[in-house]
Amino acid sequence: MKKRTIQIVAKQVWVHTLKNKSSFWLISFFNILLCFALISGYYHHYNQQKTVKAYSHDVRERWESNPDKHPHRMAHYGYVVFREKFPLSFFDFGMDSYVGNVVFLEAHKQNTINFSEASLSNGLLRFGEISVGMILQLLLPLLVFFWGFGLITEERQHGTLRILLTQGVSWQELIIGKAVGLFYLSLTTYLPCFLLAFVFLLLDASTYHNVEIIGRFLILIISYLSYFFILSLLAVYVSSRSKSSKTSLVSLIGFWLFFALILPKVSQVAGKNLFISPSKIEFDTAIEQELIEQGDSHNPNDPHFKKIKDSLLKAYHVDSTHKLPFNYGGYIMREGERLSAETYQKHQIKLIQVYQKQQNLIRLTAPLNPLIAIKNISMALSGTDYIAYNNFQNQVETYRYHLAQTMNELQMKYISNRVKNSADKNARIEKKHWEEFPDFKAEFLPLRAVFMNEIISFLSLISWIIGFWLLIKYSGKHLKAF
Amino acid sequence: MVALLIKNFIRSKGLLVGLAILFISGIISLNIGKQFLEKNEKIIQKTSHFQKENIDRYVQYMNKEMGLLLYYVRFGLVNETPNIVGLSIGQRDINPSLHNVTIRNLEEQKYTTDLMNPMYQLIGNMDLSFVIIYFFPLIIIAFGFNLVSEEKEEGTWSLVLSQTANTQKMLRLKAGVRYVSILSVLFLLLLIAKFYLSIPFDIYFTVYILTAFFYISFWFSLVWLVVSFHKNSSQNALILLTSWITLTIIVPALMNALVIQLYPIPEAFSTVLDSRDGYHSQWDKAKEPTIEKFHQLYPQLVKYNHPKDKDFSWLWYYAMQQMGDETAVASSKKLKEKIKQRENLSKKLGLWVPTIHTQLTMNTLCFSDITNYLAFIEALERFHEQKRMYFYPKIFSDTPVSSEKWDTFSLAYFKNQPVINLYMVLLPYLIISTLCLLWANINFNRKKYNL
Known part of the structure; x- marks a missing residue:
């Protein structure tokens, strides 16, 4: 293949x-639409972040300004x-x-993330x-597809x-020359x-806290460029195999409908x-059932917790929980929290696994469907998957667990x-403990984890390019000049 | 001539494939609707069973105090799901059709979401409305884009001109055959839906049928208009496909962006904070003002009071809980208002965009729009209030748990009856379609003998 010829063909498509x-x-x-989407998306994001920051700040202030009180009340204040x-x-x-935006965290209970x-x-x-x-x-x-459907068929029809x-x-x-020309054209949009978008990122303060964002953005751009290169190859290839421009256009639109709307x-x-x-x-009921079998930490006569009590009394050589060197109620609640959190986590993991399996089924269509591949990659890198x-x-x-257990330990x-x-005056601890408890700080996933999770989609894009390369290389003899 | 046109239509394989695609996707969509209904029914049955179990268990173990028992006991309210929901699932897969609440403060309970795979919510349901709104127009476009141009491009147009006195009539018949064939598939699907999902033949189903009919007629009018310009096949196809993308994707997405920008809802955040502080801060405050406020809210409960020497009483506890809801009243109300404003604005703007108008109307007709959910939430508020009013006197007077007939507390049901304004539903289609047809008529008359 001569580079010069490819360039000439590509230039001809462009002109x-x-x-x-x-x-x-x-x-x-398309430029206007994309820039509008970008600006309005950024504006919305910016406002949302501002609201989240303001309210999170408010939550922290309210938390710290709580008066001296019993730590378990603080665990429920949450x-x-x-x-x-x-x-x-x-x-x-x-x-x-x-997906939800607000969650109320309290002891004993995993509330849903709402709104x-x-x-x-x-x-x-x-x-x-x-x-x-x-x-x-x-x-x-x-x-x-619209620019590409007639690239070969028209040449054929015109002789x-x-x-x-x-x-x-x-x-x-x-074919390569036409596809490259088509790809160059798509770049203009x-x-x-x-x-x-890159300028927006550079202007955003959060970019400087997390340099990986630039890396993510670059991979995102490269993925989109490969995606459009695949689409260009596809359009030209379909055009080369079609008898007329009409069948070429119909096949391409059919392809789009099937992969964008129907397959997902x-x-x-x-x-x-x-x-x-x-x-x-x-x-909820499955978790509740299991917790009932384990015992109720609020109920002092519960057999599971009675056993703990007996062994505690024995270990500390005392005859009553009053004489234990720590607060017995706090100890029991710590144990209860541990059990209920473990049970919840067990069910939650199972649920997530089901969701992952459901999503994997869609992900597995990615090798067939470049639209899904790029969608998954794009969501993953944008942090919205x-x-x-x-x-x-x-x-x-x-964080919720840590909060509940910290309060239980303070109580102990x-x-x-x-x-x-808890209403007793002696049952209060100083408010400085609230300040000592750290604020919630969300950490985003590292790039590596994001990349590995979507490895199928990345491989799919690469294999589409390689697949086309092979197809074009060996398909010359099946194609007709008229 | 009609017989010949029909023969011609049946002989062309492409057209029959188009109808088959519509029919098959329609059947798949009905099946999706059916599965949704079945899953919903199963959830309700299970909840009903669990509620009974839950009450029995707590009545058995927590039977010393009414106040403590009612801390735990949950009562369920179901947003009735008529079978017609299967035709347009709408927001029903996002907002729960059932809430389980205790008589404690409602704000912390009423926004609870169901467990759903967000990827599936993002992809959306392929219900019958989806098939009607997205797929039918595509096939209509495929059937009609070359109505005139194919005759011209295949060289038969001069034959048509020489053999018929009225070419417009011939074209009308040609379009008519396609129109009738597509409508037959639609009515067949609706007939199957009626029996497969056992939908009662009531006002909602009737209007649903009318909406679908007018929506499809709108697309035919649009195709007719585009064809009347006597452009070539590929130009027609391009214009029609662009209209399809504009109407099904671009305009709705732009409008959604507009609605969200115009009505941001930070109240969703503030209600949570308000209700939390409203309740929890009461623990650190003097009891008298809380109880006084509670008495102001419910003068009928003034006779119950907090015993002066006690640190705790159920009256005080439930009064504190009540303060959570009271503090959040303003922001909670505003939240609902904003959602209503969003819905109103989209309905108004959507009147002139047939795709949006159809989707929103079908959701309303199928009890699956946000208005239905808001009505359900308001019903839940009344339900909660009614339960509290029933139990408060019993808790405060320490009525024994055994005096209550607990097995009578089964699931309660709420059914919303949306009001349908037939003019508002059908007029936009009529106006838009008529305009298209009139314009087309002008074009046809001008270009009557155009080769």
């Missing part, structure tokens, strides 16, 4: 398409955590609007959200294909938006039936066994 007046309008339209969004989430909203954007919205949201990711994944392929081939241009050079929905139906996930009531959310869920539960250490109840 020919741009000569058409409609191209100017299409390019402008904490409220607001989900912080990943700095790149303005690029691709992914699942962000469907997803979807729960506050109406049917309009289900048409999809306008984000840079959505436009790149769903709409721009159509433009590439210029024969001339090209007799002049020494090989099929491979022709999204490159300005990518640059603007079908894999969803299949996943739902293959891997049954429990409803909230089943989930399921593992990003799950990571938040886990941190929240860890500072509260006498002789106090009547």
Whole structure:
């Protein structure tokens, strides 16, 4: 293959398409749409972050300004955590609007993370959200197909294909050249938006706290570039195999419909039936059943906790819990919290596994479906996929557990066994302990974990490129010049 | 001529494949609807069973004090799911159709979400409404984009001109055959839906059928308009596909972005903080003001008071709980208002975008829109209030647990009856479709003998 020939063919595609007046309008339209999506996405993200910061600050202040009191009351006063969004989430909203934003953390109880954007919205949201990711994944392929469907068929219909081939241009050079030209054309629509997004990232303070964001962004850009290169190859290849421009266009649009709309929905139906996930009531009841079998830490006569009491009395050589060197109630609650958190975690892990299996079914279609591959990659790198959310869920539960146990330990250490109840004046500890308890700080997943989770999707994009390469290399003899 | 046109239509394989695609996806969608209904039914049955078990267990173990028992006991309220929900699942897969609440403060309980795979919520359900809104127009476009141009491109247009006096009539018949065939598939699917999902033939189902009919007619009018410009096949296809993408993807997404920007809801955050502080801070305060406020709210309960010498009483405890809800009243109300404003604005703007109008109308007709959920939440508030009013006097007067007939507390049901304004539903389609047809008519008359 001669590089020079490829360049000439590519240039011809570029010049020919741009000569058409409609191209100017299409390019402008997509540039405006993408920049609008970027700016409005960023604006929304910025406001959201501001709100989350303000409320989180408020929560902290309220927590610290609590007066002296019994630590168990503080454990029930609890904490409220607001989900912080990943700095790149303005690029691709992914699942962000469907996952919860606020969670109330208290002792003994794992509350659900509530107030997803979807729960506050109406049917309009289900048409999809306008984000840079959505436009790149769903709409721009159509433009590439529109520009590309006739690239070979038209040459064939006009009879210029024969001339090209007799002049020494090989099929491979022709297809690659046309695809490269088409790919260059597609750049005109999204490159300005990518640059603007990069500027936004550089202006954002959070980028400097987490340098990985730049790395993520670069991988994101490279993935999108490969995606559009695959689409260009696909369009030109389909055009080379089609008898007429019409069949070429119909096949490409059919391809889009099948992969963008139908396949994800079908894999969803299949996943739902293959891997049954429990409803909230089943989930809660299963945990409750197990906890009942383990015993109730609030009930002093419970057999499980009675056994603990007896062994404690024996170990410390005392005849009553009042004489233990620590607060007995706190000890029992610490034990109860440990048991209930473990049980919850066990069920939660099982639930997440079911969800992962359901999602893997969709992920496994990625090698067939480049649209799903890029969607998964884009969500993952923008921090709006399921593992990003799950990571938040886990941190929240860890924090909740730590809060409850810290309060139980404070109770063990500072509260006498002789106090009547939590209203007793002697049952209070100083408020400085509240200040000592650290604030919640969300940590985002490291790039490596994100990358490994979507390895199938990355491999899928790579194999599409290699697959096309081989296909084009060896398919020359099956193609017809007229 | 009609017979020939029909023959021609049946002979073309592509058209029959198009109808088959619609039919099969329609059947799949009905099956998805059915599964949704079955799963929902199962959840309700299980909850009903669990509620009974839960009450029995606590009545057995916590039977010393009414106040302590009611700390634990949960009462369920179901948002009835009529079978028509299976046609348009709407927000029903996001907002729960059932809430289980104790008589403690409601704010901490009513926003509880169900467990759902967010990836699935993102992809959305392929229910019948989806098939009607997305797939039907595509097939209509495929059937009609070359109505005139194929005759021209295949060289039969001059034959048509020479053999029929009225070419418009011939084109109308040609379109008519396609229109009738697509409507037959639609009505067949709706008929199957009626029996497969056992949907009662009531006002909601009737209007659903009308909406679907008018929506499909709108797309035919649009195709008719585009065809009337006598452009070539690929231009027509391009124009129609662009309209499809604009109407099903771009405009709704832009409108959604607009609605969210116009009505941000930080109240969702503040209600949580308000209700939490409203309740929990009471523990550190003097008891009298709390009880006084409680008495102001419920003068009928003034006769019950907190015993002066005690550190704790159930009256004080439930009064504190009540303060959680009272403190959050303002932000909670605002939250609901904002959601209503979002819905109202999208409904108003959506009137002129047939895809949005159809989706929102179908959700309303199928009891699955956000208005239905808000009505359910308001019913839950009344339900909770009613349960509290029933139990408060018993708790405060320390009525023995055994005096209550606990087995009568089964699940309660709420059914919302949306009001349907037929003019508002159908008029937008009529206006838009008529405009398309009139414009097309002008074009056809002008270009009557255009080769």
